[in-house]
Amino acid sequence: MIRLLNQKKILRLLYRNNQLTKQEIAQMLNISIPTVISNSSELIKQGFLEEAGVAESTGGRKPTIVKFIPTSRYSFGVWVTREKIRIILTDLNFKIIDEINFNMIDQLYDFRDIIVKVSKYIRDIINNFSISPNKILGIGFSLPGTVDEYKMILKNVPNFGMKNICFNEFKDYFEFPLYIENEANASAYAEAFLNFNDTKSSLVFISITEGIGTGIIVDGDIYKGFNKRAGEFGHMTIVKNGRKCNCGKKGCWELYASKKALLNQYKKAFDDENKNLDDFLEMSKVDKKAQNILNTYIDFLAEGIKNIILILDPQNIVIGGEIFSYRDLIEKKLMNKIFENNSFYERKDCTITFSSLKENAAILGAALLPVKEMLF
Ligand SMILES: [Zn+2]
CATH class of the missing domain: 3.30.420.40 (ATPase, nucleotide binding domain)
Known part of the structure; x- marks a missing residue:
C-alpha cells in the first residue's frame, strides 16, 4: 500500500515536472533516496519512466535524472450527447491521437446500441495504431445526466427520456476498465487538472x-x-x-x-x-x-x-x-x-x-x- 502510494506520488510529481533527479524527488516528496530509487526502478520497469542521463554534481556522485514518458499509457474518452458521440484516444499529455464521431440516430435509442458502436470504433482505433492493449488505461465516458460513478449507473437523463442505465452490464463489450462521470463534472475536472x-x-x-x-x-x-x-x-x-x-x-x-x-x-x-x-x-x-x-x-x-x-x-x-x-x-x-x-x-x-x-x-x-x- 505504502509502495503504491509512493509510486503514485512520484508519478504525479514527474507528470507535472517532466524530469527530475532522484535527489530532487526525494527532497520534494520528503521521502528517502533509497525509497525513490526502488520505486522509480519499479516505475521504469512498468514503462512509465526512463533514466535520462545525469545532472551536474553538487558534490559526490552525479545525480541520475528520471523522466516521465507521456506515451507510456493511453486513454479513451467518449462523450455522449443528444446529437452525436465523440470518441478520442489520447496519450498522458492529453494530446488527441485519434478521433471518431458518429451522429445519433433516433433508432439508436437503446443505450446498448450506442455501446456496441462505441466498442467497435474503439477496436478500430486500436488496430489502426497497433497499440498494445496493456498500454491502455481504460475508457472514460462523459454523460449527459446524473451519474453514480461507484455503482456505475447513469441515473437520470431527462433529455434522452432515460433512467438507470447500468454500465456494469456493458463491461463485456470492452477489454478495458470503464469509468463514467457527468459531462459537466468531467469538464470541471479537465479545467482544474489540465489548465490550472x-x-x-x-x-x-x-x-x-x-x-x-x-x-x-x-x-x-x-x-x-x-x-x-x-x-x-x-x-x-x-x-x-x-x-x-x-x-x-x-x-x-x-x-x-x-x-x-x-x-x-x-x-x-x-x-x-x-x-x-x-x-x-x-x-x-x-x-x-x-x-x-x-x-x-x-x-x-x-x-x-x-x-x-x-x-x-x-x-x-x-x-x-x-x-x-x-x-x-x-x-x-x-x-x-x-x-x-x-x-x-x-x-x-x-x-x-x-x-x-x-x-x-x-x-x-x-x-x-x-x-x-x-x-x-
Ligand atoms: Zn428543468
Missing part, C-alpha cells in the same frame, strides 16, 4: 450547450451532494411558472440561457425555422429586434451566474461548451451584468473566464477519468 495544475481548488464549470450543466470543484474534488445530483443549476427556477421543462419543472434556467433556448427564441420571434444560430447572431449585429433577443438572453445567463456566485462564492467560474461559437458577441455585456448592482462581491472576488479547452472540456474530462485513477 490542480492549484485552483474552488471552481464552477458551466457548460452551455443544448442544456446547461454545471460541475462544482471544492477543495480540489468534485462536490456531488448526498444523492449525486449537486450542481443541477440548469434546472434552478429562474422564472416562476415559466416555460415547461423536460425535467417536470417549470421556468428552469436552461430554458432561458442555453444555446438551444437562444435559438428557439430567435426562431419564434422571426417565425423562421430554417435559419441557424449563426444566421440569427449575424442579424443581431444590425437588427434591433435580434439584438433585443440576444440582450434578454444575456440577462438570463447573468442572473443564473449571479445566483451561483451568491450560493457558492467560488474562486473561479469557467464557462464552456458550445457557447464558444458566440462568445465574442456576449462576453463583455455578460461580465458587466454579472457584476452590476450588487453589494456582495466585486470583479476581483471571482475570476470568470471562458474555457480555453473550447468544446473539448467534456471529452478530455472523459479521457482524464482513467488517468486520474492511475495518478491518485
Whole structure:
C-alpha cells in the first residue's frame, strides 16, 4: 500500500515536472533516496519512466535524472450527447491521437446500441495504431445526466427520456476498465487538472450547450451532494411558472440561457425555422429586434451566474461548451451584468473566464477519468 502510494506520488510529481533527479524527488516528496530509487526502478520497469542521463554534481556522485514518458499509457474518452458521440484516444499529455464521431440516430435509442458502436470504433482505433492493449488505461465516458460513478449507473437523463442505465452490464463489450462521470463534472475536472495544475481548488464549470450543466470543484474534488445530483443549476427556477421543462419543472434556467433556448427564441420571434444560430447572431449585429433577443438572453445567463456566485462564492467560474461559437458577441455585456448592482462581491472576488479547452472540456474530462485513477 505504502509502495503504491509512493509510486503514485512520484508519478504525479514527474507528470507535472517532466524530469527530475532522484535527489530532487526525494527532497520534494520528503521521502528517502533509497525509497525513490526502488520505486522509480519499479516505475521504469512498468514503462512509465526512463533514466535520462545525469545532472551536474553538487558534490559526490552525479545525480541520475528520471523522466516521465507521456506515451507510456493511453486513454479513451467518449462523450455522449443528444446529437452525436465523440470518441478520442489520447496519450498522458492529453494530446488527441485519434478521433471518431458518429451522429445519433433516433433508432439508436437503446443505450446498448450506442455501446456496441462505441466498442467497435474503439477496436478500430486500436488496430489502426497497433497499440498494445496493456498500454491502455481504460475508457472514460462523459454523460449527459446524473451519474453514480461507484455503482456505475447513469441515473437520470431527462433529455434522452432515460433512467438507470447500468454500465456494469456493458463491461463485456470492452477489454478495458470503464469509468463514467457527468459531462459537466468531467469538464470541471479537465479545467482544474489540465489548465490550472490542480492549484485552483474552488471552481464552477458551466457548460452551455443544448442544456446547461454545471460541475462544482471544492477543495480540489468534485462536490456531488448526498444523492449525486449537486450542481443541477440548469434546472434552478429562474422564472416562476415559466416555460415547461423536460425535467417536470417549470421556468428552469436552461430554458432561458442555453444555446438551444437562444435559438428557439430567435426562431419564434422571426417565425423562421430554417435559419441557424449563426444566421440569427449575424442579424443581431444590425437588427434591433435580434439584438433585443440576444440582450434578454444575456440577462438570463447573468442572473443564473449571479445566483451561483451568491450560493457558492467560488474562486473561479469557467464557462464552456458550445457557447464558444458566440462568445465574442456576449462576453463583455455578460461580465458587466454579472457584476452590476450588487453589494456582495466585486470583479476581483471571482475570476470568470471562458474555457480555453473550447468544446473539448467534456471529452478530455472523459479521457482524464482513467488517468486520474492511475495518478491518485
Ligand atoms: Zn428543468
